[in-house]
Amino acid sequence: MDAIFNPVGDAPNVWHPADAREAYLLKRRLGRQAVYVAGGTLLRTEWEAGSRSVSPHWIDLQRAAGMGEVFMQTGGLCIGSQVTLGTCRKHPTLTSLYPLVGKAIRCTAAPSVRNVATLGGNVCSGVGDVLPSLLLYDAELVWQNEQGREAPLPLREWLELRAAGALDPDRILLAIRLPERADESGIRQASGGDDALPSLLRIEVYHKVGRREAFSPSLVTTAVSAEIDAAGCFRQVKIAAGGGKAMPARLGALEAWLVGSKADLSRLPDVYERVMEEYQPAGDIFAGESYRRKTAASLIAADLWQLLQQTASEGGGRYAEPIQQRNALEGPSGRPG
């Protein structure tokens, strides 16, 4: 490896490793003086805000080989960490099989930022607005360490390990894997066993609530997918919430409580209360924890209410249209920020 030069003046030193392994070794060598740069959009925000000092060594991941493709593989869809949010947003397979990922990306920054920002950067931030949608689809992360490519790690586990500070900070995210869904259209078919009853209705919804309608940091994000079967019971319930600086998480206790239970309106007050108990937001001076908790609880209860309304009005045999993404807290003008 070349000698390491000291950066001159304020100009950071930019490195272009050929692949992820080389990048990892370089990071190990330069230590805390170096930072991985993907799109650099979040880093720029942090540098300008003074919440992070500008690193003297930048390790460019975008030119490193093997992290820039989206492709189907056995068991699901693989998205290279360096794929931009803009590419993801327009990727037909990604957006049709995993619609909430597309919706979450549409609510992230603006198109021009998304043309530079990567999905890997959004994940690695630990608080990106796309994370709840990835959690909903049980995404897995593939990492590079010194030895090579690690076995896929569920995103859910990674977030917990990260919060506990139990991870090698130099690992490189190679790819995000979304497990195969039941069929091409994303609609689960009855297949015997636990799935013996066909679903009547299903809903998949993502919300981002910010202080403006668009192009605004999130206060709360929620992602919900739920089905009601022919016996009128909830099944396949998945609920995730995040937003702001909160660690996005699945609300596993609420999911378990709902699955198999009778889907009727009387449960909704309990749904609200259970979100209030289970969701752990992070407040700031603009919006406290209690406000965020109530917002998440209202959104999730409202989504399930919509599903129940569909059940009541449309009967069996079809799936609910996903509800449009909504951004609340908008002034009367409705103008994108």
Added chain:
Amino acid sequence: MKSETDRIGLKPWTCEINGGRVSLNVSPSRRLLDVLRDDLGLTGTKRSCDIGRCGACMVHMDGVPVNSCLVPVYQAEGRSITTIEGIGRDGLHPVQQAFLEEGGFQCGYCTPGMIMTVIALLGEYPDPEPEQVKEALSGNLCRCTGYAAILRSVRRASERIIGEGCGPGGKGDACV
């Protein structure tokens, strides 16, 4: 592997700007915005927030809009950049014409960025839905117009572009 910093921190950098090849010695971590304005004198690209939030610095990189204040120049190496100076060189572009006719600007500071965004939008969707316009323009702030005139300008530009056959693959005279 190579480091891009030599003893004086500058490295050769080449890209295509407004159709011409440009070679400079620059520090690779500098913002594209600074190089365009300060080194190349392309001051049509405006600076305002410096953090990707206002859209004044919008340029096209390989045909898609990016905030040049967010792009370190190494990311633009070998790529094709179009600034507002590269638009309408043989007469006003239909989007520029529409902004003039509909009063889509007042002080004009946001206008180069707006024009770049709208050209990219109409290049992809010549007849965009209101939602598509809203999404495309969500990263461009205007402090003067209240946006109504800008939205009228987009509609008028769209009509003109469709009329002149400038959709994707179009060959009309006013196509970029």
